[in-house]
Amino acid sequence: MPIIEITSLQEPGVEVYDTLTEAQLRNRLEPGKGIFIAESPKVIDVALRAGYEPLSLLCERKHITGDAASIIARCGVIPVYTGERELLASLTGYVLTRGVLCAMRRPAMPSVEEVCRNAQRIVVIEAVTDTTNIGAIFRSAAALGIDAVLLTPDSCDPLNRRAVRVSMGSVFLVPWTWLEGPVNSLNDLGFKTAAMALTDNSVSIDDQQLMAEPRLAIVMGTEGDGLPQSTIAATDYVVRIPMSHSVDSLNVAAAAAVAFWQLRVR
Numbered sequence: 546m547p548i549i550e551i552t553s554l555q556e557p558g559v560e561v562y563d564t565l566t567e568a569q570l571r572n573r574l575e576p577g578k579g580i581f582i583a584e585s586p587k588v589i590d591v592a593l594r595a596g597y598e599p600l601s602l603l604c605e606r607k608h609i610t611g612d613a614a615s616i617i618a619r620c621g622v623i624p625v626y627t628g629e630r631e632l633l634a635s636l637t638g639y640v641l642t643r644g645v646l647c648a649m650r651r652p653a654m655p656s657v658e659e660v661c662r663n664a665q666r667i668v669v670i671e672a673v674t675d676t677t678n679i680g681a682i683f684r685s686a687a688a689l690g691i692d693a694v695l696l697t698p699d700s701c702d703p704l705n706r707r708a709v710r711v712s713m714g715s716v717f718l719v720p721w722t723w724l725e726g727p728v729n730s731l732n733d734l735g736f737k738t739a740a741m742a743l744t745d746n747s748v749s750i751d752d753q754q755l756m757a758e759p760r761l762a763i764v765m766g767t768e769g770d771g772l773p774q775s776t777i778a779a780t781d782y783v784v785r786i787p788m789s790h791s792v793d794s795l796n797v798a799a800a801a802a803v804a805f806w807q808l809r810v811r
Contacts, residue, residue: 548609551628559626561648562603579651581704583714586612589647591714598650599623605630605645613645620647651704657695660720661734664692665810669728669738669764671772672699673797679703680711681798682765687715689805694721695731695762728764729779736762739808740780741800742772743793747785750807755782763804765797 551559561580580600583589593599599620604613606627617625627633661667668691673679679701686694694703701708703716724730728738737758748755755761764780766772771794777783786795786803795803 547622547624549624549626551626551632553632556626558601558624559603561601562626562646580648581651581709582706583647583649584645584706584710586616586645588709588714589616589645592647592649592717593619595717597652597717600648600650601626602648603627603633603646605633608645616645616647654722655720657722657724657726657731658734660693660695660722661731661736664720665760666691666805666808667693667695667731667736667762668801668805669724669731669762670694670696670700671728671764671776672697672767673765674699674701674767676701676705676707677711678796678798679705680708680713680716682801683708683712683719683721684715685798685802685805687712687718689802690809691719691763691805694719695724696721697724727779728762728776731762732781734760736760737782738762738764738780739782739784740764740766740772740777741786741804742766742777742783743785744777744783747783750784750786750804752782752784755784756808756811761808763801763808765801765804767797 549558562582583592601624602613602617602620603626609617609625609627668682668686670679670682683694683703696703703721709716731738737760739755739761741764764772764776786800794800
């Protein structure tokens with residue numbers, strides 16, 4: 546692979562790590578062929594194992610023969626940009642995580658039907674915009690038996706740089722796509738839907754009928770306001786997590802982990 550020593554932030558090819566916004570990475574470089582950035586050898590390794598295509602690497606010089614050596618060897622003939630630690634930090638805005646970033650090709654998005662075809666437990670993420678929460682939800686989904694993730698278009702992109710980092714690469718392990726239609730459209734695919742919300746008719750998360758559903762979509766709402774009433778009204782169940790000390794709710798990522806564990810396929 547070509548090792549390219551950069552001495553300034555104007556080096557052709559490094560703009561993907563510096564000046565382009567997340568939206569530009571998704572849309573502007575090549576129409577229909579967006580890019581995302583993965584950080585650290587561990588996360589990049591997960592992406593490569595999942596079949597994601599690397600386009601270039603940005604690496605501290607000492608890591609070329611160190612932590613990043615095995616990653617570089619597996620990436621084939623792609624540019625590897627390197628330079629002084631201080632220059633790379635000024636390029637990215639922070640000291641590199643474990644010394645390596647990788648620009649990777651975004652895959653074509655599958656349909657909802659494809660993602661859900663063999664799934665028994667899925668999560669629908671509606672209007673969750675915090676990148677940390679998205680990453681944490683994906684990590685819990687991968688660990689706790691969720692077969693697929695659907696996101697409404699007003700949610701954060703799972704391939705956002707921070708979301709990928711927080712997920713520790715779990716965004717590459719769980720099938721996901723965007724849900725354009727209403728949540729009750731999942732009934733047509735054989736799912737019962739369960740909105741995580743506090744209402745007068747909420748059932749406990751350990752409700753036996755709920756837990757026994759053969760195919761279940763768990764619907765999670767925004768960090769602040771929760772799910773809108775229209776979504777709650779469209780679901781088959783409204784579900785609460787019993788709590789103590791007058792606490793009325795959990796952070797959406799924490800609530801998701803509890804729901805995934807309790808409602809897993811037995």
